[in-house]
Amino acid sequence: xxxxxxxxxxxxxVAGTTSMKLSEGFSKPLPSISxxxxxxxxxxxxxxxxxxxxxxxxxxIWAAVGTALITLVGIIWFGxxxxxxxxxxxxxxxxGVAGLHASRESxx
Numbered sequence: 001x002x003x004x005x006x007x008x009x010x011x012x013x014v015a016g017t018t019s020m021k022l023s024e025g026f027s028k029p030l031p032s033i034s035x036x037x038x039x040x041x042x043x044x045x046x047x048x049x050x051x052x053x054x055x056x057x058x059x060x061i062w063a064a065v066g067t068a069l070i071t072l073v074g075i076i077w078f079g080x081x082x083x084x085x086x087x088x089x090x091x092x093x094x095x096g097v098a099g100l101h102a103s104r105e106s107x108x
Contacts, residue, residue: 002052005045006061012042013066018073057100064097 016038022031049058068090074080 002049005049006053006058009042009045009049010062010065010069012038012045013062014069014073016042017066017070018077021074021078057097060097060100064093067093 016035019031019034019038026032046062075082
């Protein structure tokens with residue numbers, strides 16, 4: 001169940017960050033309110049995931065997958081550019097999280 005909580009936390013974080021962009025600096029009420037709702041859910045589900053999962057790898061996954069997904073949202077929804085440096089940077093984030101996970105496994 002803890003992995004489901006983490007997945008929900010990631011989706012809520014991406015929705016909250018997307019709401020930040022849509023709020024246009026808190027000038028639009030509905031997206032502005034949505035930021036706090038989505039982040040509230042995100043932190044709630046992240047906290048539930050942390051009851052079982054180790055904090056370092058959990059936070060790394062939450063941040064890395066959230067970063068990758070919000071980058072895709074920016075490219076697809078907001079027309080942001082995609083270039084090799086952006087792709088390489090995302091790959092390095094993924095490699096870093098995999099490295100953290102592998103180091104945890106070797107310690108068990």
